[in-house]
Structure formats: C-alpha cells, structure tokens
Amino acid sequence: MESNGFRPLDEKSLIEYIKATPSLCSKLGNQLDSLQIKEVGDGNLNFVYIVISSTSSLVIKQAIPYIRCIGESWPMTKERAYFEATTLKEHGRLCPVHVPEVYHFDRVMSLIAMRYLEPPHIILRKGLIAGIEYPLLAEHMSEYMANTLFFTSLLYNSTTEHKRAVAEFCGNVELCRLTEQVVFSDPYKVSQYNRWTFPYLDRDAELVREDDTLKLEVAELKSMFCERAQALIHGDLHTGSVMVTCDSTQVIDPEFSFYGPMGFDVGAFLGNLILAFFAQDGHADQGNDRKAYQQWILRTIEDTWNLFQKKFTALWDEHKDGLGEAYLSAIYNTPELQLLVQKKYMKELFHDTLGFGASKMIRRIVGVAHVEDFESIPGASKRAFCERQALEVAKLLLKERRGFQSINQVISAIQELHDKSSG
Amino acid sequence: MESNGFRPLDEKSLIEYIKATPSLCSKLGNQLDSLQIKEVGDGNLNFVYIVISSTSSLVIKQAIPYIRCIGESWPMTKERAYFEATTLKEHGRLCPVHVPEVYHFDRVMSLIAMRYLEPPHIILRKGLIAGIEYPLLAEHMSEYMANTLFFTSLLYNSTTEHKRAVAEFCGNVELCRLTEQVVFSDPYKVSQYNRWTFPYLDRDAELVREDDTLKLEVAELKSMFCERAQALIHGDLHTGSVMVTCDSTQVIDPEFSFYGPMGFDVGAFLGNLILAFFAQDGHADQGNDRKAYQQWILRTIEDTWNLFQKKFTALWDEHKDGLGEAYLSAIYNTPELQLLVQKKYMKELFHDTLGFGASKMIRRIVGVAHVEDFESIPGASKRAFCERQALEVAKLLLKERRGFQSINQVISAIQELHDKSSG
Ligand SMILES: Nc1ncnc2c1ncn2[C@@H]1O[C@H](COP(=O)(O)OP(=O)(O)O)[C@@H](O)[C@H]1O
Ligand SMILES: Nc1ncnc2c1ncn2[C@@H]1O[C@H](COP(=O)(O)OP(=O)(O)O)[C@@H](O)[C@H]1O
Ligand SMILES: [Mg+2]
Ligand SMILES: [Mg+2]
Ligand SMILES: [Mg+2]
Ligand SMILES: [Mg+2]
Ligand SMILES: [Mg+2]
Numbered sequence: 001m002e003s004n005g006f007r008p009l010d011e012k013s014l015i016e017y018i019k020a021t022p023s024l025c026s027k028l029g030n031q032l033d034s035l036q037i038k039e040v041g042d043g044n045l046n047f048v049y050i051v052i053s054s055t056s057s058l059v060i061k062q063a064i065p066y067i068r069c070i071g072e073s074w075p076m077t078k079e080r081a082y083f084e085a086t087t088l089k090e091h092g093r094l095c096p097v098h099v100p101e102v103y104h105f106d107r108v109m110s111l112i113a114m115r116y117l118e119p120p121h122i123i124l125r126k127g128l129i130a131g132i133e134y135p136l137l138a139e140h141m142s143e144y145m146a147n148t149l150f151f152t153s154l155l156y157n158s159t160t161e162h163k164r165a166v167a168e169f170c171g172n173v174e175l176c177r178l179t180e181q182v183v184f185s186d187p188y189k190v191s192q193y194n195r196w197t198f199p200y201l202d203r204d205a206e207l208v209r210e211d212d213t214l215k216l217e218v219a220e221l222k223s224m225f226c227e228r229a230q231a232l233i234h235g236d237l238h239t240g241s242v243m244v245t246c247d248s249t250q251v252i253d254p255e256f257s258f259y260g261p262m263g264f265d266v267g268a269f270l271g272n273l274i275l276a277f278f279a280q281d282g283h284a285d286q287g288n289d290r291k292a293y294q295q296w297i298l299r300t301i302e303d304t305w306n307l308f309q310k311k312f313t314a315l316w317d318e319h320k321d322g323l324g325e326a327y328l329s330a331i332y333n334t335p336e337l338q339l340l341v342q343k344k345y346m347k348e349l350f351h352d353t354l355g356f357g358a359s360k361m362i363r364r365i366v367g368v369a370h371v372e373d374f375e376s377i378p379g380a381s382k383r384a385f386c387e388r389q390a391l392e393v394a395k396l397l398l399k400e401r402r403g404f405q406s407i408n409q410v411i412s413a414i415q416e417l418h419d420k421s422s423g
Numbered sequence: 424m425e426s427n428g429f430r431p432l433d434e435k436s437l438i439e440y441i442k443a444t445p446s447l448c449s450k451l452g453n454q455l456d457s458l459q460i461k462e463v464g465d466g467n468l469n470f471v472y473i474v475i476s477s478t479s480s481l482v483i484k485q486a487i488p489y490i491r492c493i494g495e496s497w498p499m500t501k502e503r504a505y506f507e508a509t510t511l512k513e514h515g516r517l518c519p520v521h522v523p524e525v526y527h528f529d530r531v532m533s534l535i536a537m538r539y540l541e542p543p544h545i546i547l548r549k550g551l552i553a554g555i556e557y558p559l560l561a562e563h564m565s566e567y568m569a570n571t572l573f574f575t576s577l578l579y580n581s582t583t584e585h586k587r588a589v590a591e592f593c594g595n596v597e598l599c600r601l602t603e604q605v606v607f608s609d610p611y612k613v614s615q616y617n618r619w620t621f622p623y624l625d626r627d628a629e630l631v632r633e634d635d636t637l638k639l640e641v642a643e644l645k646s647m648f649c650e651r652a653q654a655l656i657h658g659d660l661h662t663g664s665v666m667v668t669c670d671s672t673q674v675i676d677p678e679f680s681f682y683g684p685m686g687f688d689v690g691a692f693l694g695n696l697i698l699a700f701f702a703q704d705g706h707a708d709q710g711n712d713r714k715a716y717q718q719w720i721l722r723t724i725e726d727t728w729n730l731f732q733k734k735f736t737a738l739w740d741e742h743k744d745g746l747g748e749a750y751l752s753a754i755y756n757t758p759e760l761q762l763l764v765q766k767k768y769m770k771e772l773f774h775d776t777l778g779f780g781a782s783k784m785i786r787r788i789v790g791v792a793h794v795e796d797f798e799s800i801p802g803a804s805k806r807a808f809c810e811r812q813a814l815e816v817a818k819l820l821l822k823e824r825r826g827f828q829s830i831n832q833v834i835s836a837i838q839e840l841h842d843k844s845s846g
Binding site for chain 2: 154159160162163164166167168170171173174176177180185188189190212215216219220222223226227228229230325326327328330331332333336337340341344
C-alpha cells in the first residue's frame with residue numbers, strides 16, 4: 001500500500017500526521033490534546049475526517065489509489081487530490097463565498113485540509129429529500145457557476161493562459177475516463193456495472209440501449225466532453241457536491257475537474273434538481289404531499305438558469321474590453337452585434353446544458369451509481385414509478401434539446417409529463 | 424542573438440554544423456568536401472537549405488526566434504521547429520508515402536534535417552499557377568488527410584493517449600495565436616496588417632468588417648479552433664505546404680500543428696484550391712483560356728472531399744472494434760446505427776470544412792498574407808475581379824455552410840457565381 005511516502009491514514013494515524021504538520025497545528029490553535037476526529041465520508045471515493053479541537057476545526061480529505069466503494073479492484077489515481085485542491089483554490093479565488101477555504105495540501109499524501117462546513121450545513125441532496133426549501137440556492141449556485149465558468153473561459157483569458165491550464169488538467173484523465181464510462185457509455189450498453197429498479201425498469205433500461213436517436217445524440221455529447229476545453233469545470237456538480245444551510249451554499253469535491261464544456265456543470269446541477277423533483281412523489285406522505293415543495297424545486301431550476309444567464313452575460317459585458325480572446329471588442333463592436341453574439345452563445349450553452357443534464361439523469365437511473373433521492377424511496381414499485389418519469393423527461397430533453405428556447409419550456413415539459421403520469 | 428546554444432546558421436556556418444554532426448555526415452555519404460548548399464526558403468518564416476553532396480542530398484530547415492518576413496519586431500518562438508519535427512515524424516509514421524522522412528532534429532538549434540524533395544518536385548501552388556494538372560492529387564491528399572486525422576482522433580485512440588498528446592501540443596500556443604489573429608480576427612477589424620487590392624476592394628474589405636452574420640459565424644469557428652482537440656492537424660495545409668510531381672505528393676511545413684478541428688486542415692486545402700480556381704481567369708491568355716484547367720480544379724476539389732470521406736469512413740469501419748473511445752462498438756452495435764453515426768459525423772466535418780476553408784480564403788484576400796495565385800496576376804483591376812469572386816463564394820460558404828449537403832452543391836455554387844461574373 002505504501003508508495004513514495006504515501007500512507008492511507010485512519011482516525012488514529014491522522015492525529016500523528018496533524019501533530020507533525022505545523023500549519024495544521026496552528027490552524028487548530030495548537031490545542032492537540034483533546035482532538036475529536038471522525039470519519040464522515042459517504043464511502044464513495046475518498047476518506048473525509050472532521051477534526052475538532054477545543055478552539056477550532058477543519059476537515060481532512062484523503063484520496064486513496066482506488067475507488068473506495070468498489071475496492072482495490074478498481075484502481076484510481078490518488079493524484080485526483082491534486083486536481084481537487086488546485087480547483088478548490090482556483091474556484092475559491094473566483095468565488096470565495098461559495099467554496100471552502102483550503103488550508104493545506106500534501107501531494108504525496110493526496111491530502112487536503114479545508115474549512116469544516118459546520119452544522120447546520122448538510123449535503124443539499126439530503127435537504128432536498130427532507131423537503132427543505134433553500135431560498136438562496138438559485139442565487140448562490142448561479143453566482144458560483146457564472147464566476148467559475150466565465151473567468152476560466154476564453155471570454156476572459158488569453159489563449160496563452162488557457163492552453164497552459166488546459167495542458168495541466170489533461171493530467172486528470174483518469175477521472176475524466178471514469179465519467180466517460182459511467183455517464184456516456186455504460187448506460188447505453190450491456191455492462192456488469194449497470195443496475196436499475198428490477199424488474200420494473202427492465203424494459204426501460206433495454207429501451208435506452210435500443211434507442212438509436214438517443215445513442216446518436218449521446219455520442220455528440222461524449223465527444224464534446226472529451227474534446228472541448230471551454231472552461232475549468234467542476235466535473236461532478238450534482239446535489240451531493242453542495243453543502244447548504246438556509247443562508248450558505250458551499251461547493252465541495254471538484255476532483256473530476258478539468259477543462260471541459262460548461263454545460264456539463266450547469267446540466268449536472270439542474271439535472272439533479274429534476275431528479276429531486278420526480279423523487280418527491282416517493283417521499284410524499286399524509287403530513288406532506290410535497291406539491292408545494294415540487295413547485296419550489298421547479299422555481300429553483302428556472303431561477304438558477306435565468307440568474308446564471310444574467311450573471312454570466314453581465315460578467316461578459318463588464319469584461320468585454322479585457323484580455324478575453326474569443327470575442328475581440330474591435331470586431332464585435334456594436335451593442336447590437338454584442339447582443340447577437342451573446343444570444344447565440346447562451347443558446348448553445350443552454351442546449352449543451354439540457355443534453356448533459358439529461359445524460360446525467362439517465363445514468364443515475366440505469367447506470368452504476370444511483371442517487372439517494374430515489375434509493376431512499378421505500379418500495380421498488382413506487383421508486384420505479386418516479387424513476388420512469390425522470391427517465392422519460394431525460395430522454396426527451398436529450399433528444400429534443402435544440403427545440404427548447406427557454407427554461408420555461410423545460411419546466412412546462414417536466415410538469416406536463418408529471419401531471420400526465422400522476423393524473 | 425545567441426541563447427542557450429542556439430545560433431542562426433547561414434550557408435557557410437551550416438557546413439561546419441553538418442561536419443560536426445555524425446548522422447548528417449553519414450547521411451551525406453561522408454562526402455563533405457564539395458557540398459553544395461543553397462538557401463531556398465520562400466522567406467516567410469524560416470530558413471531552408473538544400474544540401475547536396477556528390478552521393479546524396481538533404482534539406483535543412485532552421486527556425487529563428489522571429490517571423491522572417493517581418494523581422495525581429497514580430498518575435499515567434501523557435502520552439503515551433505520542435506512541433507514541426509514531432510508532427511513530421513507522427514504524420515510520417517501514419518502516412519509515410521506523403522510526408523518527407525526526418526533524418527535529424529536538433530531542438531537547441533531548432534533545426535530539422537529531412538529528405539530533399541528533388542526536382543521535378545515543385546510547390547503545388549506554383550504548379551496550379553502554371554496550369555499543370557496533377558491526376559493523382561485528390562487521391563494522395565485524401566489519403567494523407569484521412570490517415571493523419573483518423574489515426575490521431577478518438578475514433579482510433581484511447582482518451583488516455585489523446586489527452587497526453589493534446590497536453591504536449593498545447594505548448595505550440597504561439598503558433599496557434601498567430602492563426603487566431605491572422606485568420607479569425609484581423610480580417611474582421613481594422614488592422615495595420617490587413618491589405619487588399621487597392622482601391623478596387625476597399626468597399627469589399629469594409630463589407631467584411633461590417634457583416635454581422637459573417638462575424639457571428641467566424642466567432643464560432645474561432646472558438647472551435649481554440650477549444651476543440653479533435654485530431655493532430657497540420658495547421659497550415661494550404662497549397663504552398665504541398666510539393667508535387669505528376670506522381671508524387673509530399674506534405675511539408677506542419678509547424679502550426681496542434682490538436683484542433685479536422686475541418687481546419689481539409690478546409691485549408693480545399694479553400695486554397697478554390698482560390699486557385701478563381702485566379703485562373705487572371706492567368707488565361709491567348710494560348711490557354713484555362714477553362715479546361717478550371718474544370719480539373721473543380722473535379723479535384725470534388726474528388727478530394729469524396730475520396731477523403733470514403734477513406735476516412737473505411738478506416739473507421741476497419742477499426743471500429745479497436746481502442747478508439749468515441750464510439751464503442753458495444754453501443755453502436757448495428758450496421759444501421761454505425762451508418763447513422765458516420766453520416767452525422769461526416770456531415771458536421773463537411774460543414775466545419777466549408778467554414779474553415781472559407782475563412783482561410785477570406786484572410787488571403789483582405790488579411791495580412793496573400794497568395795501568389797492572385798499576387799502574380801498582372802494588373803490590379805484584373806486581380807481584384809478574380810479576388811472579388813473568391814471573396815463572394817467564401818462569404819456564402821461561411822454563412823450558409825449548413826445548407827450544403829454535398830461537395831457537388833459547393834462546386835455548383837462556385838460555377839454559378841463564376842459564370843454570372845464572367846458572363
Ligand atoms: N468541508 C467539509 N465540511 C463538512 N463536511 C464535509 C466537507 N467535505 C466533505 N464533507 C462530508 O464528507 C462527504 C464526502 O465528501 P466528498 O468531498 O463529497 O467526498 P467524495 O469525493 O468521496 O464524494 C460529504 O458528503 C460531506 O458529508
Ligand atoms: N523537404 C524539402 N525538399 C525540397 N524543398 C523544400 C523542402 N522543404 C522546404 N522546401 C522549400 O522551401 C520552401 C519553404 O519551406 P517551408 O517548410 O514551407 O518553410 P516556411 O515555414 O518558412 O514556410 C518551400 O516552399 C520549398 O520550396
Ligand atoms: Mg470560502
Ligand atoms: Mg462527493
Ligand atoms: Mg468526489
Ligand atoms: Mg511554408
Ligand atoms: Mg511554415
């Protein structure tokens with residue numbers, strides 16, 4: 001297990017590590033005698049420890065050279081921690097309010113120390129399952145996405161800076177490959193890793209594998225994912241990578257980050273909100289039919305896109321005479337032309353968002369990794385009922401994405417399909 | 424001028440360099456007493472020397488740290504020689520018949536020794552101006568493009584190999600930036616570098632700068648050029664980068680190579696053939712009205728695309744069960760679906776080709792670097808007449824490219840515009 005100085009830590013050896021690391025000692029107020037350490041990782045890929053001293057706290061995340069939930073049989077470079085740390089710092093620089101501060105990074109140990117997002121912060125997905133409204137979520141997430149995506153794109157940077165950064169993040173290829181496989185490939189073929197709510201969705205899963213139009217469209221999205229270095233994307237921006245309270249929104253876990261298509265991030269977030277919407281029917285009970293909550297989710301989807309679009313184009317307007325090399329102001333030199341260019345850009349980004357969002361939804365229903373939103377629904381039949389609606393919407397969005405002109409039309413399509421199924 | 428051991432050579436100091444380099448000595452049969460050395464570079468970017476001994480020959484190309492035709496006021500990394508050598512070797516491995524062999528590369532000296540393409544090899548552009556038919560040109564160029572583009576794409580390679588190579592070629596950013604500026608930016612704005620056949624094309628140049636639709640479309644192509652790592656492209660595949668005899672076709676000068684959109688190469692070649700077509704009217708004389716030759720050029724354009732498409736998809740079929748990760752055979756698992764996927768891919772590549780080809784044409788008429796096809800036409804009025812037609816076709820192809828379904832329709836549009844202008 002040991003290689004080049006790497007040692008996987010546990011709650012005990014972590015104490016020794018902290019004591020031997022001056023920056024962590026001082027971050028903890030040098031109160032190391034009564035440290036409380038607890039592993040809280042959700043067991044997916046990495047280990048996450050909460051460390052609390054009498055005066056302070058932090059979180060330690062360590063990557064191991066395989067996928068935790070599968071075991072050593074699926075190796076995965078622990079260098080992912082380097083890319084996670086790099087992106088936490090870069091996205092944190094661009095949007096400090098919504099990214100936890102990094103205190104320390106140890107490349108040999110694949111170990112990141114960062115701010116502990118203290119209670120009442122919880123994982124957004126859990127809040128969505130519990131039916132909790134977050135009135136600032138759309139505002140905050142649109143702010144995070146607009147800033148991180150705009151400022152790492154050619155709308156803001158020179159191609160010199162861009163190509164340097166693109167080259168560096170090509171190093172995160174193993175994590176990209178994991179996405180390529182589990183998002184863009186496995187759901188569309190027979191794979192030992194795929195699973196679904198058996199036996200209810202057997203035919204639905206088969207139909208995904210037999211849908212030529214769907215497979216044609218997903219190929220285009222996969223190529224875009226592999227080839228298009230548009231911005232430094234988070235790469236795994238589902239509702240399990242966001243921690244929230246009613247007034248704080250924090251994005252964690254960008255270990256899949258690289259220069260890829262912006263729509264992959266925006267789509268991941270919106271697609272997971274759509275999954276949460278359809279899961280609500282499975283969580284409704286006599287005390288709460290979740291109908292009002294579903295309306296809040298739809299409003300949040302709508303607001304997130306509209307605010308994102310507004311903030312992103314506002315940043316563009318603000319920096320249009322800057323160093324960004326995609327649209328030189330000497331060429332795009334009238335307000336009308338600037339507007340035309342932005343409309344075209346945002347329209348394409350919208351369609352990418354729908355395509356990627358839909359492919360992220362599909363893989364959560366018939367691929368290897370499912371979401372707690374559905375998994376926590378008691379009863380396979382009820383779960384399958386919810387999942388099937390989400391799957392149908394996803395297929396529609398993926399195949400017909402270029403026909404949607406606004407997020408409102410998307411919301412209407414979701415509602416229509418939902419009403420038809422429930423009615 | 425000296426830095427880190429780099430010395431710009433001349434015909435005299437090159438002799439000393441050769442004598443001190445065993446591999447070159449032996450390549451020249453160790454007959455170094457009566458070496459004939461002649462500089463033959465066309466003066467654009469680099470120095471090119473033909474070296475002939477009594478028993479053998481070779482060509483030495485040296486990059487200098489600025490653009491030769493402009494001077495030290497426009498610096499340009501001499502590391503371009505490293506990318507040129509790397510691509511000559513890689514493209515040579517993939518298509519040895521149409522790429523000169525590299526004998527020696529010296530990174531410190533930015534110096535490449537390669538096969539001397541002996542007479543009667545001439546630069547294709549000069550052959551086109553002279554009205555010489557090359558019956559194998561379409562066959563050979565389609566072979567070169569199909570092989571170099573297919574085998575460096577994700578249709579053949581894993582994303583691991585792809586991202587490694589993409590990262591390396593991000594290093595050639597200075598040359599990419601030159602293309603970004605002179606192809607995608609300068610022609611669409613007022614720039615000290617632009618020139619055109621004055622005063623005839625004053626209004627035409629102005630119309631390019633005022634054409635919002637054109638500028639909208641060219642922005643999309645520029646973004647694709649900057650962001651999309653589709654294959655290892657030559658990057659400067661005009662008719663001045665091809666040397667020919669009636670039975671040999673050799674591609675030289677890939678110093679602009681990087682992982683970019685395939686259509687940029689195919690378009691460069693076809694676009695320069697279209698320029699050659701419109702230039703013929705300026706070279707017609709009583710002995711030769713060039714009409715038959717124009718038909719040969721059109722046939723060559725048509726054949727090149729059709730053969731390219733045929734060879735490229737044949738390679739795809741041949742390797743569909745290989746390591747290429749864009750379209751896994753377990754997903755694209757029926758002949759009908761494979762056909763659908765290929766049709767979609769080739770249609771998009773066709774439209775990219777038209778867009779990039781058109782933008783390469785436009786920049787040769789109103790941008791900094793013009794082509795000998797037009798420059799050698801005696802009389803500004805006659806030259807402008809030819810150039811204007813080429814410009815009109817280019818604008819049409821760029822703006823309406825998605826409306827063209829086949830290369831035949833492109834040929835018809837060229838002929839129609841030509842007949843209308845001449846008729
Ligand atoms: N900075 C933090 N503050 C509080 N809890 C955290 C923090 N980072 C991670 N966690 C907890 O650990 C879990 C796993 O973290 P995450 O970064 O998503 O790891 P993985 O890459 O294994 O998915 C999260 O779901 C969250 O509950
Ligand atoms: N291998 C070769 N054999 C014969 N002539 C060559 C060879 N390479 C280059 N030349 C001649 O030198 C000229 C300039 O070479 P090129 O590689 O295009 O340089 P540049 O990068 O400066 O454009 C060509 O147009 C051709 O006439
Ligand atoms: Mg912060
Ligand atoms: Mg996580
Ligand atoms: Mg993670
Ligand atoms: Mg040249
Ligand atoms: Mg050159």
